[in-house]
Amino acid sequence: MNPFFSKTKIVATLGPASFSTSVQRRLMAAGVDGFRLNLSHGDFEEHAAVIVSLRKISAETGHPVAIIVDLPGPKMRLGKIPKPITVRRGAKVRFLPEGVSRPGPGIFLPHEISGLAQGLRPGSIIFVGDGMMQFRVKAIQGEIVETEALVAGVVRSNKGVNLPGYNAPAGVLTEQDKRGIAFAVKHKADVICISFVGNADDMLAARALLPQSGNYCPCLLAKIERRQAVNHLDDILAEADAVMVARGDLGIELPIEEIPGLQKDIIHRANVAAKPVIVATQMMLSMVDNARPTRAEVTDVANAILDGADAIMFSEETAIGHDPVAVVRIAKKIARQTERRLVKSGGVxxxxxxxxxxxxxxxxxxxxxxxxxxxxxxxxxxxxxxxxxxxxxxxxxxxxxxxxxxxxxxxxxxxxxxxxxxxxxxxxxxxxxxxxxxxxxxxxxxxxxxxxxxxxxxxxxxxxxxxxxxxxxxxxxx
Structure with missing residues (x-):
């Protein structure tokens, strides 16, 4: 591998398509600079084995990579679904708490959200999986929320749920997050991502859980995915070591037309503060199923680099996509070509x-x-x-x-x-x-x-x- 192929760094999320050692080795050879472990999926034992594997490959190849542990945060999610469910537009879909028995036939989506039925009313919209699936509430019967699917698609386990206007708890890390930080520290992860950050206090609370002495000092990354975080960005940058433009939730919690401008602003302010900044979500989503990205996706990756991003991150593309290595190779080519223009213009x-x-x-x-x-x-x-x-x-x-x-x-x-x-x-x-x-x-x-x-x-x-x-x-x- 040529260490000087492209200056823009690539982060790959690991999942079923990339858990094998052989794929990890190929991803590293293709130019991955950071591997993201999403603690919303899998268990600590599985993630620990992956860290050992990545460290071994890195040592053997001499290619340094960052191990990134992404905490779930107070995000609302679906529960376990035995196999992916195909939903047609107009289909009747019912949401019910995980563990509650289904009252009959039909499509039921278990969820882990306390008080979901109490916080909704007929006409409310439920977004699932970064907004790719949308459901309009038709009726509420006890703990069961009856909805109509507004778009067709496939629903899988543990997908995130968004309710515009809902404010996730701020100021306190969840118990699951605290266990995640302890896991990351135990295995000396390089970067710990704090999800749904609202203000600087959230970063200070996370830092208080890190070792206060010794040489090990992981990077605390703030994921910017809420209006509150945008409003307190400078304070967050002062306490964070890095930030991520997490466009999935950000594009639901805020009007989607605001995202391009916010991306540019967040990146610029992170650059000024000398804090690494990652742009994430749907960078080349079509490559989950296709061999090539769309022209719009290629342009999106290039524009993130022109905006000044240090790194771009892939989620489904490398976690469940049919060819994770191809995603990285194409991203590297886009980056190299775009960087030539960036050097000429000197814009950033x-x-x-x-x-x-x-x-x-x-x-x-x-x-x-x-x-x-x-x-x-x-x-x-x-x-x-x-x-x-x-x-x-x-x-x-x-x-x-x-x-x-x-x-x-x-x-x-x-x-x-x-x-x-x-x-x-x-x-x-x-x-x-x-x-x-x-x-x-x-x-x-x-x-x-x-x-x-x-x-x-x-x-x-x-x-x-x-x-x-x-x-x-x-x-x-x-």
Whole structure:
């Protein structure tokens, strides 16, 4: 695999189509940079086995990947359905609490939502599976909600349910979430996704459950999927380590026509804050069943990159799709082609630079100065020894032409950096290295391409100490 094929990072959700070791190995070879484990499905034992498998493949191939654990959050979901149910438009479908006996024949959808019948009235619309299925409430009989299907489709177990106007509980992680965080910590997951974040307090509550000492410090990612989160985005960005534009629920909780503009705004504000940002949901959904994406989907992926996304994430496409590897290969080609246009236009870099021009922090000054030097065509690579990844991310948000090799002795920081655009993380025993040793490490890792002769290296007053980066130098490699 060519580590420098595309700067945009790819996240693949694992599921029945990609749980096998052979498919995981092929996905990694195709260029996946992060693997998402959705705790809404499966059990801890299954997920633990997958983490072991991914770590082993990563170590064998030398390809760093982020293990991403996605918490269910207080999301409303359907219960277990023995096999997928095909629903025709106009069909009578009844929702009932999981565990309640069916009163007769017909289509029944079990759910895990407390008080669903009490919160609905005739005429209410129930959205299922990111809004792909819609049901109008016709009548309510005790705990059974009788509906009419407004669209045809297939319903599967554990699909999310949305009721526009419903406010999910905020400020308190569910007990299932707390168990999920404990699981993630036990297995040293690199990224933990907090679902249905409402404000900064939700991130602080999650962080309080992480280890308060030691070298292990996972990335806390805030999923932006509620109006409340949009309204408190700056506060959330201050407490989160990364964010996700979770368009599935966001496109139901808010008017769908607002999503394109919100996506651009969220990405830009995350770039300014130097926080990695992932765009997710229905990126190439047609590839669940088809060999090629639609033209609109190709354009959607490209526009997310042009907006400034660090990574794009696939859900059903790689979890249950007929060819997960093909999804990744096509996404990489789209990314590479789009990045050429991004470098020429300089759009993202110019917008971020304009936003941080008045900042006077040393980190911002160093990142800006580094990118100024990287604009010189004789410079081939940026090298950033880093304890936490902060310097590399601040440079990456300005989308320089050359790649950034982030050298770190922290395995978790290395894997998290795999999600930052244009960054190749390289693990070393110690970052307290001389310029000659840095260049040798890069060369031994096969990261000096033919013709590479000049590097920009950032450094700090205290080698290996976080937060001390305050200088840069240019060296020639012979």
């Amino acid at each position: 870099a110019l917008e971020v630079r304009a936003a941080i021009r008045s900042e006077d922090s040393i980190d911002d000054l160093i990142s800006s100065a580094t990118c100024d030097v990287l604009e010189n065509r004789t410079v081939d690579l940026a090298v950033t020894p880093t304890a936490t990844g902060t310097t590399a991310r601040r440079i990456a948000r300005l989308r320089p032409r050359p790649w950034i090799v982030a050298i770190t002795d922290n395995p978790t920081a290395r894997n998290i950096l795999a999600l930052s655009s244009g960054v190749f993380p390289l693990g070393v025993p110690s970052v307290a290295l001389s310029d000659f040793e840095l260049a040798k490490r890069i060369k031994d890792a096969g990261l000096l391409r033919p013709g590479t002769r000049r590097l920009v290296i950032t450094s700090g007053s205290l080698l290996g100490v976080a937060g001390t980066t305050n200088s840069l130098k240019i060296i020639d490699v012979f």
